[in-house]
Amino acid sequence: MIGLWDTTGNEVVKALAAERRSAGGVASGMALTLIVVVEEKRVREAEAAATIAAAAHPCRIVMVVRSDIERERNRLDAEIVVGGRLGPCEAVVTRMYGRLALHAESVVLPLLVPDVPVVTWWHGEPPAEIATDFLGVVADRRITDAAQAANPVAALEQRARDYAPGDTDLAWTRITLWRTLVAGAFDTIEAKVTEATVVAPRTDPTAALMRGWLAARLGIDPIWESTTEFPRMRGLQLRCANGDELTLIREENMATFRRTGQEDRMLPLVRRPLGDELAEELRRLDADQVYAEALGALAGISGLQQRPAQRVHLWKDPATAQRAEAGITAHGGTTANH
Template identity: 45%
Template sequence: MNIDLTDTTSGQINSALVKARRASGSPAVGMVLTLVIVTDEGNHYDALKAAGEASKEHPSRILVVVRRPGRSPRDRAKARLDAEVRAGDGSAAGETVLLRLHGELAAHAYSVVLPLLLPDAPVVVWWPEDAPEHPSEDLLGTLAQRRITDAAATEDPEGSLRVRAETYAPGDTDLAWTRITPWRSVLAAALDQKHTEISGATVEGEEYNPSSALLALWLAERLDVPVTRVITDGPGITAVRLDAADGEICLDRADGSLAELAVPGQPDRHVALQRRTTAELVAEELRRLDPDEAYERAVRFHGGAADTLAGDVRPGDGAKPDGGAGAGGAASEAAADGDAAGDARPDDAVSDAGGASGAAATSGGKGAGAKKTAAKAGGRKAAAGTDGAAGS
């Protein structure tokens, strides 16, 4: 059932939600969280479609905030709220409210959204693009237990990671980090099966791909070894190579779908590493509402090493989240995600993605096949294949 409301109020929208719920034969709420999407007219369709798919796993009240401040002084002086209420239409498991804030009201989204939140339920805010510099200090961000951004949707993806490092607050996460979960899991499993000393690592992937940068930084922070970035044609991340004492451990995905894992002394095997849709990424983030400590360590390691990215970054160059220096101390930290124990030594690594370890940092250089710095300033467009619609 769809209900269109023009020049309305939050109270009238709540009444329409109750009416739509009764008309659809579902008087009980049965929703587990409120997902607030902050976007614009040009992107709200794709974001709402992804959220609707994710809600089938996490029944939610989805509030889509579209700001339309207007261009002329007359339009900006007006204040009007239009809404579209959807319930029981099959596109989402739960309720959807599309909010258009016109004129002066566009600057007061907090006051519109607050009365529409599900009572006693967690709140997640997602900016598909154009996220605020300080998500935790944004008025809508203050409502949320989790705040989701996407560095790959910005003009300077790796520069956005520096901003995320500087402004990180518990509850922040980024879809560039979510995209590397399968990579971290497979690498973790490989190192769990083969205990060996790791002396270095290489991450191969597209230029300006923030997921490649985060994977390299995660490896550096966890394994306390130097990591090199190598530019390829993609799509996304194409390979990770770990320099082990008895040979090279290689996870190679040349086609963006099926990867081959080669471990010395073991037969090569194929691993499914399909690039995932935005809906799958959002669904993964909605599974956890506690702070992601592994992401914090990785992204803050990036920020600590940002001033030395002209060449190879050694683990000791990065600042730790607690203000300590270097990733050298990371090797003796408790296991990532707080659910694994161990020393995270190169020969006995544990990780934040299913008990894994990681290795590395970044390196400088230019051109295809050359080393790539872990972050580049300059406001460049993200390379093809790194947009929010596909995983790395």
């Protein structure tokens, strides 16, 4: 590992090149660049997940840790790791302070691997608008995690309003096994499904996307049955026109599958580590149309998959917004005009 304190972007690029040369073939054959936007307190957690994903998809990991944008003096610290604790990949952890944190692209762009796709993953509360963040604009794929937001379901609805092809969310990844089990059940169903119920807490983003997926696939409006007895989606029930019912109920790492006229079956429904979820999303670098349809059905917005894939950078200064809010508070509900 190389540590650079109070350095410059050029020095980081030079140090990375030197470390690659000394590492020999360890850093060859990069399939993509993974940009990780994360808070300081979650860097190690993000490193662990990215390392698992990089084992399946060799990549260069560029971590962006933004801190204290109000600091008067800009500062850049960096750690460079090739191989070592992060396995057969290379990583640059950049910590940006002051106004530099608002212009992370000046540091990140020279660190992208040439001629390979770029994926940006926000490990934390998703941004309100990805278009205001250059790290989202430069990426071919953008991965958010609505579960990290204060209101996860509202965060998904915002993702629909802000959607462009290439976006995805880890809440969608977490229902892959659910969708696989449900889709498998349709191999033996001949009657039309007329009604569906999803049992989950009202704040569960995976349940919201499951409802959206069922609505988009089946053309129905699934019922959301609220529960507080389980921290995440508990189960779902499908009712067919011929009276048959299919039910999936989660029991820790297993699910009980029930169908009218058949014996109950136990099926695996394991909650995967974060790194495995991230690795799944890195398997595809094209737009996920099924996710777009489910997200659109959830938010009541049609045609998401027809939107243009290209994003345009719209930069907004958060410091200006903070000063405006402070002005509103200080002047009893109105911003001072001078």
